[in-house]
Amino acid sequence: MEQADKPLEHLLSLYEEVSAWLGSDLFAYASLAQIAFILLALVISWLLARLLISRTKRLQGEFPLITRLAPYVEPLYAPLFALLLIGVASVVGRGFEVPLYLLRVAASLLTAWLVIRLAVNFIRSKAVRQLVAALAWFIAALNILGLLDVITKTLDAARLTLGGVTISALAVISGLMAFFLLVWLALVVARIVESRIDALGDVSPSARELVKKLARIALVLIAILVAFNMTGIDLTALAVFSGALGVGLGFGLQKVVANFVSGIILLMDRSIKPGDVIETQDTYGWINHLGARYTSIITRDGTEFLIPNEDMITQPVVNWSFSDRKVRRRVKVGVSYNSDIHKAMALMEEAALTVDRVLPDPEPAARLLGFGDSAVDLELRIWIEDPQSGVANVASEVMLAIWDRFHEAGIEFPFPQRVVHFANSSTNSPANSGEGPVNQGSTPLEQKD
Numbered sequence: 001m002e003q004a005d006k007p008l009e010h011l012l013s014l015y016e017e018v019s020a021w022l023g024s025d026l027f028a029y030a031s032l033a034q035i036a037f038i039l040l041a042l043v044i045s046w047l048l049a050r051l052l053i054s055r056t057k058r059l060q061g062e063f064p065l066i067t068r069l070a071p072y073v074e075p076l077y078a079p080l081f082a083l084l085l086i087g088v089a090s091v092v093g094r095g096f097e098v099p100l101y102l103l104r105v106a107a108s109l110l111t112a113w114l115v116i117r118l119a120v121n122f123i124r125s126k127a128v129r130q131l132v133a134a135l136a137w138f139i140a141a142l143n144i145l146g147l148l149d150v151i152t153k154t155l156d157a158a159r160l161t162l163g164g165v166t167i168s169a170l171a172v173i174s175g176l177m178a179f180f181l182l183v184w185l186a187l188v189v190a191r192i193v194e195s196r197i198d199a200l201g202d203v204s205p206s207a208r209e210l211v212k213k214l215a216r217i218a219l220v221l222i223a224i225l226v227a228f229n230m231t232g233i234d235l236t237a238l239a240v241f242s243g244a245l246g247v248g249l250g251f252g253l254q255k256v257v258a259n260f261v262s263g264i265i266l267l268m269d270r271s272i273k274p275g276d277v278i279e280t281q282d283t284y285g286w287i288n289h290l291g292a293r294y295t296s297i298i299t300r301d302g303t304e305f306l307i308p309n310e311d312m313i314t315q316p317v318v319n320w321s322f323s324d325r326k327v328r329r330r331v332k333v334g335v336s337y338n339s340d341i342h343k344a345m346a347l348m349e350e351a352a353l354t355v356d357r358v359l360p361d362p363e364p365a366a367r368l369l370g371f372g373d374s375a376v377d378l379e380l381r382i383w384i385e386d387p388q389s390g391v392a393n394v395a396s397e398v399m400l401a402i403w404d405r406f407h408e409a410g411i412e413f414p415f416p417q418r419v420v421h422f423a424n425s426s427t428n429s430p431a432n433s434g435e436g437p438v439n440q441g442s443t444p445l446e447q448k449d
Helices: 002-026 029-060 064-095 101-120 126-144 148-157 169-198 205-231 235-251 254-269 309-314 341-353 392-409 444-448
Strands: 159-162 165-168 277-280 283-290 294-298 304-308 327-335 365-371 376-384
Touching: 029 064, 029 101, 064 101, 101 126, 126 148, 148 165, 148 169, 165 169, 169 205, 205 254, 254 283, 254 294, 254 304, 254 309, 283 304, 294 309, 304 309, 327 341, 327 392, 341 365, 341 376, 341 392, 376 392
Parallel strands: none
Antiparallel strands: 159 165, 277 283, 283 294, 294 304, 327 376, 365 376
16 A cells, blocks of 8 residues: 555655645746746747758758758758857856846757757667657756655656566666667677678678677677666566467467578578579579568569568579589570571671670580581570570570571571462372473462463
8 A cells, every 4th residue: 555655755756846836936937038038039949940951951062061961951950040149048047146047958958959969860760869868858857856755756756566587667668668669779780790790791791691690699689688688577477477378389380480490591501692693483583682571582673572481492403603603694596408507507606796795705605416407406505604684684695696607698587488389289290290290399279371
């Protein structure tokens, strides 16, 4: 009963102090004059800040440094002008021995806001930056007004006992604040560590991804454990929760855990890595990112497929650049039987070398595959080392170069030729009259004639 009365006693004392101040000081003439001047200073400072921002925008195109600094400096214009005006008023008021309590409070609040805004500029996310700035300024304002100690004692007196653990409202709020702050710091440190790891060119991409993910997981876990400890929760009390979580992972989150473990396996066995060109499940493209749950594959048409890591292990995967980034392409060409085959093969090899992406070593090689019904079947084998840039486009460029070379040299591309025999019972037909075989090069109309 005594513990339940303590928060009420603190709240009543706080209410009495605020009521006494409102009744005795707030509606005095000196206080009203200070409030009016503070409001006027805020309005004037806002107008001056708008005017200065509009002036500096004209200079941003000429000076890149002003453009980079503008998002960080422009929010400080208004409180800075207000602080200067209040400072001038304080100097004048001391000369006339006027009470300046509210002016000093306003100056302290503006100073705290300027310092906090400068500090939170290092946070990238705009929403997080505004939230942290507002929360920090609220705490600073309570401290400046002398209310922080009273509110802290009130929150600390509000306690809840669960089994053998006693938790106060102050501990919960402090733990939540510490949790978000420490997790944010862990993510910032993780980004710094990841940038350092990416700079290690001697380490394979898969090893870099594995180290980055393990470092991020370890930093976030440490932040969570420290936040729990700051809340006052005994970590041994989480044993039951961890057991229930394990059962839940075994049933409800089975696929999630399978994908996570599969992602770790993919990074450890180095079967695929960022930048590899792969083909799986009718998807052809290069790996853009190896996530904890999925593998991001970008195709040539810009479509990004997010394939679960489990499928990358259980489904067949063709890695075009697993051990060597060189890929051989086959370009089939048919030429007429009247053409010089040796010259055609030489021209094909020369045409391939005119394409920038075709490697000179191994050099292009033309091969005779066989004698078809209508053409001599040739094949050009070329090598490239950038399959992520496409394989059909380089084959198209090579075929266009062969087309130009063949036309310059007079080598013909054949077209299908067919001989059609008409069954005719007329005695005038060549077949029945005994005039000999039909000329296979003639057309059906010529045969009738």
